[in-house]
Amino acid sequence: xxxxxxxxxxLALSPxxxxxxxxxxxxxxxxxxxxxxxxGRPVGMRGGxxxxxxxQINWNYVTVQDLLMRAYDVKDYQISGPAWLSTERYDVAxxxxxxxxxxxxxxxxxxxxxxxxxxxxxxxSKEIPGYELVVAKNGPxxxxxxxxSASQAAASDQPPASGTVLHHxxxxxxxxxxxxxxxxxxxxxxxxxxxxxxxxxxxxYLVERIAVELHTPVVDKTGLSGTYDYALAYMPEAIASxxxxxxxxxxxxxxxAAQEERSDLFAAIQSQLGxxxxxxxxxxxxxxxxxxxxxxxxx
Numbered sequence: 030x031x032x033x034x035x036x037x038x039x040l041a042l043s044p045x046x047x048x049x050x051x052x053x054x055x056x057x058x059x060x061x062x063x064x065x066x067x068x069g070r071p072v073g074m075r076g077g078x079x080x081x082x083x084x085q086i087n088w089n090y091v092t093v094q095d096l097l098m099r100a101y102d103v104k105d106y107q108i109s110g111p112a113w114l115s116t117e118r119y120d121v122a123x124x125x126x127x128x129x130x131x132x133x134x135x136x137x138x139x140x141x142x143x144x145x146x147x148x149x150x151x152x153x154s155k156e157i158p159g160y161e162l163v164v165a166k167n168g169p170x171x172x173x174x175x176x177x178s179a180s181q182a183a184a185s186d187q188p189p190a191s192g193t194v195l196h197h198x199x200x201x202x203x204x205x206x207x208x209x210x211x212x213x214x215x216x217x218x219x220x221x222x223x224x225x226x227x228x229x230x231x232x233x234y235l236v237e238r239i240a241v242e243l244h245t246p247v248v249d250k251t252g253l254s255g256t257y258d259y260a261l262a263y264m265p266e267a268i269a270s271x272x273x274x275x276x277x278x279x280x281x282x283x284x285x286a287a288q289e290e291r292s293d294l295f296a297a298i299q300s301q302l303g304x305x306x307x308x309x310x311x312x313x314x315x316x317x318x319x320x321x322x323x324x325x326x327x328x
Contacts, residue, residue, distance in 0.1 A: 055126075055141065060145045062120075063090045073089060075087050078129055084124060085125065086123050088122070090118045091121060092114060100135050100139045101135070109316065146325055149321070153314070156310040159309055160247050160307060164303065169253065169302060170301065173257055195215075214234050224260075224262045231255075233249070235302075248309070261302060262297065
């Protein structure tokens, strides 16, 4: 039995070469370095299956890490490879064949990465450090929201209109605009850090924001299953002192007490929400990059 077992182990750890089954390629695709970011140029991922433009993708100023996350349906902390995967930027444009579903679309992206970046990878199961969100002593420090009407629920998915003027509440954190009818979520980043205002939603949104901020898995262990109103303000320590020194301009609109609490996400979660992050390790799958080239193959 030793030889078959070794054979199976070799298969499990062998590099995964993206295949190119029939019908799994974009009709036309362009991949090229994005160059320097300039004011007014488009940034972000637009188009593709599930959008209002399913037959075309125009992804501007994206990283290979962005492409890997979409192609393999993983989070950034599940990717192990060279540092430039998250720093080098590219423009990707492609025509998507009709009636392509999400699974086939991911296969096309995998093939595109293999063809243009000579990507080779394999999967490994390993422990990934992360956090559990729990209720701290004397917490939580927020309340369950009142029931919202159907019209409010529909409005919660709509972002603030362009040009909307936002105002700080008594707690120093930006309020939801009236166009959102007092329900939904709003996240704003500025020189004063990140301000998060949530009304009438599950804690799932908070958990997702924390995972994005810390680049680690986060699991909700609070036992709080209702919909809640809460607000949170924090900033990286690297810019906390700079914000504290700002005594004029936009900084004057933010109460000093609120600024003092924005130096650390962990402290802010506990002091402002009455919750706590506890370090844990989770079993998970990781994509390990075996080979990838920085300059894409010409179109």
